[in-house]
Amino acid sequence: MPTSDPRPNGRAARVQQAVHDAVRSLQSRTDRQDISVPRVAALAGVAPSTVYRRWGDLNQLLADVAVARLRPEGPPDTGSVHGDLTAWAEQYIEESATPTGRAFLRDMVSGGPECTSAWRGGEYARERIEMMLQRGRRRGETVPDIEDIVDLLLAPIIYRILFEPAVPPAGMARRLADRLFARNAAGWSGQAARGT
Structure with a gap:
């Protein structure tokens, strides 16, 4: 799970927002099996290693987006x-x-x-x-x-x-x-x- 950034406009918060937005965008226009960490990272404008480092794997990332959406x-x-x-x-x-x-x-x-x-x-x-x-x-x-x-x-x-x-x-x-x-x-x- 990502570590919360104490600065709401800090780099970690911006990365999290960009990655979450990328996941939501992909989910709205593609099948689940076609979503991958490299695709999310490319759309978010970050390196795949950033996504892996912060979320571990795709399932953890999707779960984090789901939790955020339901808050x-x-x-x-x-x-x-x-x-x-x-x-x-x-x-x-x-x-x-x-x-x-x-x-x-x-x-x-x-x-x-x-x-x-x-x-x-x-x-x-x-x-x-x-x-x-x-x-x-x-x-x-x-x-x-x-x-x-x-x-x-x-x-x-x-x-x-x-x-x-x-x-x-x-x-x-x-x-x-x-x-x-x-x-x-x-x-x-x-x-x-x-x-x-």
Whole structure:
């Protein structure tokens, strides 16, 4: 995996952006089997050795691009946790259920321990969920448990995207969010007031 550059406009950041852009460009116009490190490097304007040094191999690179793609700037702010989770899940489905999105997600999952550690731990999703929950607590809302959100909202979406060829049905995000809130309403224990 690439080492993060403390300078957002530094050389390492520019190389990473150029390589990621090259991968996305190739993925949008060529078959997966035709993508190679030398082709990516040529399009990015860097030496293949730079790509190998920073990412190790093509699978690691593709997984890194997938992780980056699925890290939006931040979750939506609709004014309620229910609305935020619904909008976030809808955005996730929209981005990930396309052929390119499915390929990115599979690349992320198959990229090896380094690339998949964040995915397997759910870090990228948990960070965004926690931001939504914190906003809700500040507003005084009673919020669901993060484990219930992962199990009842996120996991079914990922299952559909990875294992079913059809696009997830319209309204799936809202239906899952409604079910999450209905199922957990009686079991919540004042998390908003305590901030736990």
